[in-house]
Amino acid sequence: MSDKDRKVSDGLGDWMRLWCETTSRTMEAFGSLATNPVAPEACRETRSRMFQAWSDYWEQYLRSTPFLEAQKQFGKAATEPRKQIHDVLGQFYHELQLATAEDIDQVMRALRRLAEDAAEQHEAMAARLNEMAARLDALAASVEGAAQGRAQTT
Amino acid sequence: MHGDSSASVMPGWLRNQEAVLHESAASLRRLWSLPSVWLQKQQITKGATPSEVIYEEDRVRLLHYYPLDGAAKHKTPLLFIYAMVNRPYILDILPNKSVVEHFVRGGFDTYLIDWGTPTYADRHLDLNTYVTGYTRHIVKHLLARTQCPQVNILGYCMGGTMSAMFTAFYPEWVKNLILMAAGIDFSTREGLLNLWNEPQNFDVDAFLEVNANCPAEYLQSCFLLLKPVQNSIAKTATFLDKLDDQSFIKEFLTMETWLNDGVAVPGEVFRQFVKHLYQRNLLVQNRLPLGKRVVNLKKITCPVLNLMAEKDDLVPAAQSEPFCSLVGSTDCQAIKAHCGHIGLAMGSSAQKKVWPRAVAWLAERQ
Known part of the structure; x- marks a missing residue:
């Protein structure tokens, strides 16, 4: 038996155990009806115990290997045919020299890179300009100070 | 016949029969109000507090959100950053x-980001665009509008994660950070989403290749699958049980609309x-990585309030719990509420218990 088969059979065993447990809990929930078969409160209690049993079942089942495996297969089955259609249509479009979504994606990525680079350069330039402005201000202040000093001495 | 003394002498089967008759009559009454539910559904409004779009x-x-008494008591604006899943009017x-109303009543100048509905053309927008693009532009706009050097930020769910990213990038702009059920440490396998999104269970590239968004x-x-019984069967049963409870129906319909x-x-x-959060944490x-930078949570040094459900x-x-140990803040408080994600x-x-405390926490730090 291969590892995959063992995993599947273990998963099935776990699922069977889980299912049996849930069924027996559901049956137990009807126990409250034994004393009072038609009382609405007893029916409500039975209902809530039944929901709890099912809820616990789903909580465990949704974590189990069979579910995760089924989910993966379902995902594959849902995407694969659409991917094939996209590929075929893409080829067809290219034959007609038309742009596909993939081409647009490429252009968008290139544009985004360009925009990011431009923004970065812009920011760097702004920072340099700010720095130059600050230095010019400092220079102007020192020139002014020197001029005032010179005026006072004369 | 309905008095206590007569009930005690009534045989069990007769009592049960009476209870069934009562229940049947009540059920019929409840079902009779079903058509009015449709009318109520038409009157559901999205959002309760008056607001205007300013950017x-x-x-x-x-x-x-319009302040209650003309002007807000606290000058620093409060910005709500909502998730990109569903619409923000849940807040x-x-x-x-x-x-929102708690904070508006608490005297905060309150703002909320609505990310809108992305289309096929928006499939290229990444987290960097939203965090260092849109959010940064909005914060700059708010700073200019309010003449404040900083803003308070409250992020919910995915918006909380994005708020943490934003605060790590621009700590000088954030005065206080409130996270509300924000995913930070994705290593836990407690939640089903963490398990389903594991790389061996979900191929996100293949999924997006055919779906774009x-x-x-x-x-x-x-x-819905996270709690299939509660979210489908039990919810419907409760709805049918409470068809004659007007306030419950209004809340139920509003929630369903959302x-x-x-x-x-x-x-x-x-x-x-x-990929980066659920699978690689x-x-x-x-x-x-966001753009050409990397998010470093240690750079968050402002006071933090971490709300969890x-x-x-x-x-x-x-x-969400490990957040306080990951940031550089010395003032980090966590509150765990006994409720679910939406209940928070x-x-x-x-x-009654969480939001008055959160408002007081923020007011103390203004």
Whole structure:
């Protein structure tokens, strides 16, 4: 038996155990009806115990290997045919020299890179300009100070 | 016949029969009100507190909530950053069940980001665009508008994660940070979403190759599957049981409207969220790349309030809990509420116990 088969059979065993447990809990929930078969409160209690049993079942089942495996297969089955259609249509479009979504994606990525680079350069330039402005201000202040000093001495 | 003394002498079978008759009559009465539910559904409004749009960029809008007494008591604006899943009016869903209202009443100048509904053309927008693009532009706009050097930020769910990223990038702009059921440490396997998004279980690249954006229906079915019995059968049973309870029906219909008002998540954002957070857990390792920079949570030094929900099946508390130990803040407080993910926003218990404390916490730090 291969590892995959063992995993599947273990998963099935776990699922069977889980299912049996849930069924027996559901049956137990009807126990409250034994004393009072038609009382609405007893029916409500039975209902809530039944929901709890099912809820616990789903909580465990949704974590189990069979579910995760089924989910993966379902995902594959849902995407694969659409991917094939996209590929075929893409080829067809290219034959007609038309742009596909993939081409647009490429252009968008290139544009985004360009925009990011431009923004970065812009920011760097702004920072340099700010720095130059600050230095010019400092220079102007020192020139002014020197001029005032010179005026006072004369 | 209905008195206590007569009931005690009544045989069991007769008592049961009477109870069944009562129950049948009550059920019929409840079912009779079913058509009016449709009318009530038409009157559901989205958002309770009056607001206006003050900034728009592409599909993103910034809402400003009108202060109650003319002017806000606290000068520093409070910015709500909501998730990109579903619509943001869950934070302001009904009068007296609104997080926004708590802060507006508390005297805060309150704003909320509505990310809008992405289309096929938005599939390239990534987390960097939203965090260092839209959010940064909005914060700059707010700073200019209010003449304040900083803003307070409150992020919910995925918006909380994005708020943490933003604060790590621009700590000088954030005065206080409140996270509300925000996913930070994705290593836990407590939540089903963490398990389903493991690399061996979910191929996000293949998924987005055919879907471009992550469809709202896909997300909705995932959320429904988290608690299938409660979210479908038990909910319907409770609805039918309480058909004659007007306030319950109003809340129920408002919630259902919000739950079914899903929006798609831009493809690149979804890919980054699944790959970098759910699968590689890069945020807590200070290795999450956004554009050409990396998010370092240690750079968050402002006061932090971390709100979590004990019964959260979407973002388990274990996913938000480590935040205080990851940031550089010395003032970091955590509150764990006994409710679920949505209950934290609109549940009665959170409205009474959590939000007054959160408002007081923020007011103390103004």
